[in-house]
Structures are given as structure tokens and as C-alpha cells.
Amino acid sequence: MTDWDSQFDAVWADEELSDAERIERIDRLAGVWGDNAIALFHRAGARDAAGRESEAEPLYRRALLIGLDDDHRVRAIVQLASTLRNLGRVHEAVWMLGDEYTKHADSPYRDAVAAFYALALASAGESRRATSVALTALAPHLPLYTRSVSDYAREIAY
Incomplete structure (x- = not known):
């Protein structure tokens, strides 16, 4: 696990954060890596967890297009598919x-x-x-x- 994985994990583990605060922290952390697939995956997940599926979908798709390792790829597929189901697709x-x-x-x-x-x-x-x-x-x-x-x-x- 790289240092930045542990940084994302720490944000996800902080149960005191509101949805908006979690999105803001993950976006700030992800901003360091720009158009990086794992950063996009986490940005999508934060929106997804906040019930903002329509914002999450394009981020998941971009992360998958850029290419994720096997661990993140399957998680992105599960999460994107769940988002699509929630969007009625x-x-x-x-x-x-x-x-x-x-x-x-x-x-x-x-x-x-x-x-x-x-x-x-x-x-x-x-x-x-x-x-x-x-x-x-x-x-x-x-x-x-x-x-x-x-x-x-x-x-x-x-």
C-alpha cells in the first residue's frame, strides 16, 4: 500500500466527517494526482456514498477508462453498477x-x-x-x- 492509499483510507475511516466534508477532503487529496485513475475512483466513491450518483458515474467511467489495478477495477465495476442500478439503469x-x-x-x-x-x-x-x-x-x-x-x-x- 502506498502512502497516498493510506491517506485515502484515513479519510474513509473518519466517521465524524459529513458527506460534504468527505468529498472535499478526498477531492483535495485527489487533486495532487490530477487525472489519476485511483484518485478518480475515490472521488467517485465519495459522491456515490453521499447519494450523488449522477456525479459519481462519469468519475467511475473515467477511472476505468484510464485503467485501474485489479483490486480497484473490480471495486469500481461493483460501485458503478450499483450506481447505475440506483439511477434506474x-x-x-x-x-x-x-x-x-x-x-x-x-x-x-x-x-x-x-x-x-x-x-x-x-x-x-x-x-x-x-x-x-x-x-x-x-x-x-x-x-x-x-x-x-x-x-x-x-x-x-x-
């Missing part, structure tokens, strides 16, 4: 998360992607697929019945 969120879910099965963020993919599917009226995705993510964490839940998840997928 559910099908775009489903496509984006479905693509990530399918292409990056070994990601350490697989369960987080699955959770937001299931939410987007449910919002799109695809409750069977949403349940299947959620159960598939849950199954490996069960102390019993992993195989049964996995089988049922596949069975109800479509």
Missing part, C-alpha cells in the same frame, strides 16, 4: 456485473460481485437468476449442505 448494471461475474470467477471479490449481481437481477425482475447467483455465492460458506445448495442453485438458474 438496471439492465446496464446487470450486463456489467454479469460480465465481471462470468469472466473473473477466481477474483477475491467474487462474493461481492455476486451480491450486487443478485441485487441487479432482482431489480430487473429476474428473481430466479438472482436467487441462483446468491445461493451459489453462499454455498461454499455453509458448514453443511454445500453440494445440495450448489445443485439447487444450478437447477433454479433459468
